[in-house]
Amino acid sequence: MKILALFHTQAGGGLPKAALEVLTAAAALKEQTGGTLAVGIIGQGAAEAADNVAGCGAASFLTVSAAAVAQPRYATDTAAAAALIKESGADLVMAPGTARFARCLPGAAHRAGAQIDTHIVSVKAEGEKVRAQRWFYRQRILVSFSRTDRPWIILADAGVNAPWQGAAGTANSREAAVNFSDTDLRTSVIGTRSPAADAQTIKPDVPLLFVAGAGWTKKQKDGQFHIAEAGVLIQDFLLKATASLGSSKSLVDLQSEGQETLSFMTHMNQVGQTGSTPRHAKGLSTCCHGEEPHAVGWRFINERRAVNLDPNCGWAQGKADVVYVGDAFEVMAKVNAMLS
Ligand SMILES: Cc1cc2nc3c(=O)[nH]c(=O)nc-3n(C[C@H](O)[C@H](O)[C@H](O)COP(=O)(O)OP(=O)(O)OC[C@H]3O[C@@H](n4cnc5c(N)ncnc54)[C@H](O)[C@@H]3O)c2cc1C
Numbered sequence: 001m002k003i004l005a006l007f008h009t010q011a012g013g014g015l016p017k018a019a020l021e022v023l024t025a026a027a028a029l030k031e032q033t034g035g036t037l038a039v040g041i042i043g044q045g046a047a048e049a050a051d052n053v054a055g056c057g058a059a060s061f062l063t064v065s066a067a068a069v070a071q072p073r074y075a076t077d078t079a080a081a082a083a084l085i086k087e088s089g090a091d092l093v094m095a096p097g098t099a100r101f102a103r104c105l106p107g108a109a110h111r112a113g114a115q116i117d118t119h120i121v122s123v124k125a126e127g128e129k130v131r132a133q134r135w136f137y138r139q140r141i142l143v144s145f146s147r148t149d150r151p152w153i154i155l156a157d158a159g160v161n162a163p164w165q166g167a168a169g170t171a172n173s174r175e176a177a178v179n180f181s182d183t184d185l186r187t188s189v190i191g192t193r194s195p196a197a198d199a200q201t202i203k204p205d206v207p208l209l210f211v212a213g214a215g216w217t218k219k220q221k222d223g224q225f226h227i228a229e230a231g232v233l234i235q236d237f238l239l240k241a242t243a244s245l246g247s248s249k250s251l252v253d254l255q256s257e258g259q260e261t262l263s264f265m266t267h268m269n270q271v272g273q274t275g276s277t278p279r280h281a282k283g284l285s286t287c288c289h290g291e292e293p294h295a296v297g298w299r300f301i302n303e304r305r306a307v308n309l310d311p312n313c314g315w316a317q318g319k320a321d322v323v324y325v326g327d328a329f330e331v332m333a334k335v336n337a338m339l340s
Contacts, residue, residue: 001035054169213288290314
């Protein structure tokens, strides 16, 4: 079986962590199938990136580093990826599910006559037969499946494999010739706009998820709302602990209902059945009841703790490892003081 590990470089050069994770899986698959591995890299600095993973056991390294692919662009990325898939003659293509690849690889699959599956969390081989796994129905059903169509492109989720570590060297990479048409070059990236670092509350790569629930916006024991104070406590903690911010649905819904709430919270933060299912080593839930439609989004949080006034809250019903029965305003103020 011919396996192609297909990557792109990131801004500033080098391979993203998600690519190194896929390399671990591709190298393991090569061993399991007794097949061959090729590495294909698109983007600026592709040859240097190939040298950095020279010790991965790949028999060949193909690159597309033309100026046309220096920046992500659907048309040129699709053309480059399709060219590498065809040139490698791969049966199986493994690639990270980055934003850049999620956008262009379905188009590349069409051009290369390939099948493609996204959000794959595991790939294993029994002889020539390759089985992939992905979650369905909001991470409730894990499905193992196989395909006989070739080439088969597999876009892997981040965080499910350890990043590849190994010796750099001389990859002797070969630049593939890709003919980019004028139409391919029609769109140009004139700049990027990103929020200030402290406005980015969703951080998939940090160890800790901090979840705020609607309790932060409820009347507290003095009969008053303390929403501004809640905002300060939460943001202070996020900064000090470098945590990613999650929310319950009730809290983010308040905004659309016109109620005063935490201004830095959006629907993007919502964790749960109709929100996200982030992956972090630890999670701390505060002022959130831990109802099933919320807690299902914690499926990939390994160690779970919660702070709630209610000793019978959902977290205490076997959904958390530790529940602190207490006032989150007081607890987080103390935690922040300890972190200072
Ligand atoms: C089809 C469907 C899909 C849904 N999808 C999602 C989803 O994706 N994500 C999601 O989150 N929900 C989802 N829900 C809603 C979910 O069922 C709950 O209604 C929601 O999670 C409740 O949010 P909450 O726990 O923040 O608020 P509440 O239920 O209002 O709980 C607030 C909690 O704060 C505690 N509290 C108050 N003050 C303090 C304090 N000072 N210190 C400590 N604790 C305090 C209270 O004891 C209480 O437990 C869905 C529901 C349905 C029907």
